[in-house]
Amino acid sequence: MATRDTIGVGVIGCGMISGAYLSAAKTFPVIDVVGCADVMMDRAREKAEEFGTKAMTNEEIYADPAIDIVVNLSPPLMHSEINLAALEAGKHVYSEKPFGVDAEDAARVIQVAREKNLRVGSAPDTFLGGGLQTCRKLIDDGWIGSPISATAIFMGRGPETWGQAPFFYDYGAGPMLDLGPYYITALVHLFGPAKSVVAMTKKGSEYRTFAGEVAPQYQDTYKPYDRYPVNVTTHLTGVVEFHSGVTATVITSFEAFAHTHPSMEVYGDQGSMTCPDPNTFGGPVRVLRNGDKREWQDVPLTHIYSDNSRSLGVADMAQAILNNREHRCNGDLASHVLEIMLAFDRASQDEKKIVLETTCDQPAPFPLGMMAGVLD
Numbered sequence: 001m002a003t004r005d006t007i008g009v010g011v012i013g014c015g016m017i018s019g020a021y022l023s024a025a026k027t028f029p030v031i032d033v034v035g036c037a038d039v040m041m042d043r044a045r046e047k048a049e050e051f052g053t054k055a056m057t058n059e060e061i062y063a064d065p066a067i068d069i070v071v072n073l074s075p076p077l078m079h080s081e082i083n084l085a086a087l088e089a090g091k092h093v094y095s096e097k098p099f100g101v102d103a104e105d106a107a108r109v110i111q112v113a114r115e116k117n118l119r120v121g122s123a124p125d126t127f128l129g130g131g132l133q134t135c136r137k138l139i140d141d142g143w144i145g146s147p148i149s150a151t152a153i154f155m156g157r158g159p160e161t162w163g164q165a166p167f168f169y170d171y172g173a174g175p176m177l178d179l180g181p182y183y184i185t186a187l188v189h190l191f192g193p194a195k196s197v198v199a200m201t202k203k204g205s206e207y208r209t210f211a212g213e214v215a216p217q218y219q220d221t222y223k224p225y226d227r228y229p230v231n232v233t234t235h236l237t238g239v240v241e242f243h244s245g246v247t248a249t250v251i252t253s254f255e256a257f258a259h260t261h262p263s264m265e266v267y268g269d270q271g272s273m274t275c276p277d278p279n280t281f282g283g284p285v286r287v288l289r290n291g292d293k294r295e296w297q298d299v300p301l302t303h304i305y306s307d308n309s310r311s312l313g314v315a316d317m318a319q320a321i322l323n324n325r326e327h328r329c330n331g332d333l334a335s336h337v338l339e340i341m342l343a344f345d346r347a348s349q350d351e352k353k354i355v356l357e358t359t360c361d362q363p364a365p366f367p368l369g370m371m372a373g374v375l376d
């Protein structure tokens, strides 16, 4: 088992995002990456060689006593199955987003973790980055007074030109479950848990068309320029009401060729703040305060981790295990974020305001003056 100051990690899923995790993991001494696995064994070998770890099977990861946390980087539809298998094997688990593709998925994982006295965590961890920690500090210290409202907007035409585009238009993804976790988690980080959602959602078309490239996993089914089905809504717009009284206008969309909205803004009774893209760790952060004569001020970041630090959430979980405290990217937060995201389609279909059933604690902010790689 891990030594007193190190937590053993096994990574499952060695696809596109795994390099960012395995690279950043090296900057956190609290994490020891014991091995990595993939159903496509050559991918596991390739990453193991690149990052100096061991290629393993999922079963070897579950059985290895040196591994405390399984980091699940598989595609969304596999998340719950792997999360449950890891928990059943007695491992803590940290999953990529979304935390499940439906509420039952997430609830089952939380329940098994509770029964087994194990931890569950989930991406995104970008709200732990220097940009969004600075926004939180400014709000908590009253720089824009009491927040009243916010906007959180992701809009684009969608990744239809990518070879693996069908992934993004299938169950478990779409603009809300794929990108929404960054925006909704950032809002909960800034304002605490939410109370209700009203929304309208739609699908722009029943099919999208491949560009010239088709990723290997789709080559048995599709040729370049074939069309593939859209199985999710692709324009979701609504308002999330927070218990703190803030209302946030949220749009996630794969139906806009271009737009000029900022990613996130917060409007308080003493000023406004523009926040960084919540799918990043850095800035910029700007405020315009009552009396600033309509000039926005750039705010230097108050916190570190402004580079791509995917693994920060895992490192925080590892340190939390050692120090017996709550980890920030926890299952309650992820389940609540998932319920908020799923409420957009529910509100639209049922034509009513959805009162949320889950809740969570507002994640504790990072303290000032942290040293790189040291979480507590």
Ligand SMILES: NC(=O)c1ccc[n+]([C@@H]2O[C@H](COP(=O)([O-])OP(=O)(O)OC[C@H]3O[C@@H](n4cnc5c(N)ncnc54)[C@H](O)[C@@H]3O)[C@@H](O)[C@H]2O)c1
Pocket (backbone or CB within 6 Å): 012, 013, 014, 015, 016, 017, 018, 037, 038, 039, 040, 043, 058, 073, 074, 075, 076, 078, 096, 097, 098, 178
């Ligand atoms: N690609 C990105 O930029 C990005 C960014 C942030 C988050 N994510 C999230 O990370 C997750 C993975 O995304 P990705 O882009 O790396 O996908 P990917 O398809 O490139 O990689 C997923 C990997 O998981 C493997 N896999 C599938 N089922 C498995 C199983 N049962 N056991 C072991 N391995 C299995 C696949 O073979 C593949 O190598 C998704 O949830 C995605 O939303 C991706």
